[in-house]
Amino acid sequence: MSCAICGRAGRGFGFTARREGAARQAACSMRCLDILNARGGAVYDLNHFEKQAIEAASEKAGTYLEEIGKTDLATLTREEWRQLLSTVFVAATAQIQRLTDEDAVPF
Known part of the structure; x- marks a missing residue:
């Protein structure tokens, strides 16, 4: 559930x-x-780990949009939109993992 x-x-x-x-x-x-x-x-409110993760994800999202040559989100195809969301999700979670150790889970 x-x-x-x-x-x-x-x-x-x-x-x-x-x-x-x-x-x-x-x-x-x-x-x-x-x-x-x-x-x-x-x-x-976002904690400091989440804020840093958003910054890292923002950079990755920008890189992806530059790679496909689009800046207007309304022009993305369904697949491009899914790839953008995947890029943001993976980058954010990876950054949180990098910022924390086994004893300091932020959430």
Whole structure:
């Protein structure tokens, strides 16, 4: 079951609203569970690892767009859009892995 807030895989955290027929929802973390509990609470601020990961991903996204010769995102084909998203995702997660060690997971 996917996290009802961010879409990551649910990790044992669950939530069921106290109303008739409410479906059980999963969360990936206490952070997402708190948001579920607050029923759409505020979006959390990025931590310093995530901010640095976004910077690294931005560079990779720019490089990819230069390689295909496009700057207007509206002109991307479906495959180009998927490749751009994949590039950003892989770059961001790789940067978080580089910035953390086995004992300091940022999320």
